Amino acid sequence: MYYTVKIGEVRLIALDTTIKDKHFGGLSEEQLNWLEKTLRQYADETTIIAMHHPPFQTLIGHMDKISLAYGGNRLHDLVKDNAQVKRVICGHLHRAIDMGFAGAIASTTPSVAHQVVLDISPDAASCWNLEPPAYKIYVHQPNVEVLSYIAYVNDYEGPYPFHEGGKLID
Numbered sequence: 001m002y003y004t005v006k007i008g009e010v011r012l013i014a015l016d017t018t019i020k021d022k023h024f025g026g027l028s029e030e031q032l033n034w035l036e037k038t039l040r041q042y043a044d045e046t047t048i049i050a051m052h053h054p055p056f057q058t059l060i061g062h063m064d065k066i067s068l069a070y071g072g073n074r075l076h077d078l079v080k081d082n083a084q085v086k087r088v089i090c091g092h093l094h095r096a097i098d099m100g101f102a103g104a105i106a107s108t109t110p111s112v113a114h115q116v117v118l119d120i121s122p123d124a125a126s127c128w129n130l131e132p133p134a135y136k137i138y139v140h141q142p143n144v145e146v147l148s149y150i151a152y153v154n155d156y157e158g159p160y161p162f163h164e165g166g167k168l169i170d
């Protein structure tokens with residue numbers, strides 16, 4: 001599955017990387033051919049590509065064993081050739097990563113449920129924990145390319161003012 005939609009001034013391109021009954025993912029020739037055509041068609045629009053499996057190694061061993069198994073190299077080349085792509089946003093990892101990817105920023109997002117334990121070793125145990133559930137908010141404004149925030153699902157104490165009567169509270 002794949003589709004594109006304009007949200008405000010941003011062109012969102014969604015690519016379904018899931019494969020039935022598998023934990024790893026992939027991008028098919030058909031999807032990548034469509035992506036190439038779509039990027040050419042909307043070359044002047046700030047673009048975000050959204051997909052489930054990240055197209056990079058996370059260093060968390062058990063997650064990298066179920067990563068994007070194919071199509072990542074061609075995706076990399078297409079992003080490199082299309083400077084309008086500012087972000088490649090992904091899920092799957094249940095933990096936030098941001099990294100450079102072919103001149104854009106590729107990222108994963110925390111989960112709104114459980115998180116994958118941060119253990120960047122090849123033989124990391126396949127474990128999850130209950131770190132705070134979170135998600136990302138993407139903002140696009142004139143003169144601000146694409147900005148992202150991590151926001152938490154639960155309510156926390158505060159807000160507390162930094163200042164009172166014009167003075168910093170110790």
Ligand SMILES: [Fe+2]
Pocket residue numbers: 023052091092093
């Ligand atoms: Fe997944």
